[in-house]
Amino acid sequence: MKAAVCASFKAPLRITDVTLASPRRGEVEVTLAACAICHSDLHFIEGVWGGALPAVYGHEAAGYVTGLGDGVDAYRLGQRVLVTLIRACGACQCCSAGRPVNCENPGDAETPLSLADGTPVVQGMKTAAFAEKVVVDASQLAPLPDDMPLDVACLLACGVITGVGAVFNTAAMPPGAAAVVIGAGGVGLNAVQGARIAGARRIIAMDVAPEKLDAAREFGATDGVLASAGDAGARVLALTDGRGADFVFVTVGAVAAYEQALGLTARGGAIIMAGMTGNDDFMRLNPMMVAYQEQRLIGSKMGGAVLRRDIPRLIDLYRQGRLKLDELISKRYRLEQINEAIADTAKGGTRRNVILFDAFEGGI
Ligand SMILES: [Zn+2]
Ligand SMILES: [Zn+2]
Structure with missing residues (x-):
């Protein structure tokens, strides 16, 4: 599959073929339709937060379930889902207290990504969604209704829950x-x-x-x-x-x-x-x-979101016209144009720039 790989900080991302492992126990493969660019991605690409390279960033995505690891019963193949960076064990003190964003045991799963020569590629923010597909923990997903446009839905994965959640949950x-x-x-x-x-x-x-x-x-x-x-x-x-x-x-x-x-x-x-x-x-x-x-x-981290509680609420508010989502999108790009999209985001003045993948129009 194609992915935008960051090989050195502050340099343009390279669109290249990357191997993605099959989902293991508790994991799901999602073929992405859309991924928005967030300032956290820019921080990583610019080296502000450090981290090992090569890496694939991107953490605000939506797509279709195309692979299920053992033990994942909550999703079915073909289902529309949101993909985010919040990985939670569901059992620690924070998860039990309704704060999965602070999960004490999110796991340090082996990266599913590697280059053609076998070099491992860091799964940025546990997601790596500047790529045609991701393999993530099932806790990083939320189900989406079949009629929810995925370029709009991906915004719920980070920017929207962070801002709205800061008001509803944190404050x-x-x-x-x-x-x-x-x-x-x-x-x-x-x-x-x-x-x-x-x-x-x-x-x-x-x-x-x-x-x-x-x-x-x-x-x-x-x-x-x-x-x-x-x-x-x-x-x-x-x-x-x-x-x-x-x-x-x-x-x-x-x-x-x-x-x-x-x-x-x-x-x-x-x-x-x-x-x-x-x-x-x-x-x-x-x-x-x-x-x-x-x-x-x-x-306030990720708006204190609890995905399965908050995403359905936000979708209802969107459908009633009370939560603006379409208006948040500044521009849509293809994966090949990602460096242009990142430069536009870095300039400021934009709301959210969204990368679209083939599955956006073609489905799976
Ligand atoms: Zn973000
Ligand atoms: Zn936990």
Whole structure:
């Protein structure tokens, strides 16, 4: 099968033939129809998070089940599924507490990928979905309805659950709260629409790009504030009766955004930390002020998603027109155009760029 292999950091990916092993016990082979490009993929391709090479990245996908390992009863051949990076044992303390994103024993399965000469290829983020097929653990899948378009469905695998889940699951935001969302990209727009669905009284989008604030309004932001403006903090206070926001969602991996968030949070308010920075980034904060104001800093990974609980909810909201998904796609590319798609994503200004595979039109 064809895959986009990263052989050295910051270099273009190489489309080449890669061998994929058959699914072992508990694993499923999925022939992909679509895979979106996420900023986490860019972090890996640029070497920001390190890791061994060669590797195949891509972790936000959807396709058809084409192979079942022993012991997988929950799926059938031909079924439409979403494929994500969340691999969970289902039995550890975190999984038992409904937090599979923090699974303590996700396993370190041998990579199913190798080059023609036998060199093993790292299965990036346990998925490796910049390829025509993947073999992943069954816990990384969620069933999709037969009428769900797969270019749209793949977005649910990461960007959407990360943003919407930060609101629904991590923040458990009550109706009537005032929210700030820093960053109006792929994750931020989903935090904005999550806040709209959750009934926020005010949803203030902040970004350094004015055109992204317009996009945020389409997704439900009541106000837009240019993050780089000198009076950004004062404007947020003015929009929240001088209190600051009950919830500030940081959806970009920038230390400056986290430090800005501290000044926008109300007493008793929470900063939801969803933007992933580099390994060596640190922020400055004044612990006394956080303690005195009883503020909370809460990490949010993949929106605290539980796939089999959250994906059906999001599909219902999409079908009713309450969750925007089609509008999240900036552009569609073929696998051969992946470097162009990655460059477009890196430039910023895009929502989600999606790679389509032959199975998108042809099925299996
Ligand atoms: Zn992602
Ligand atoms: Zn577990």
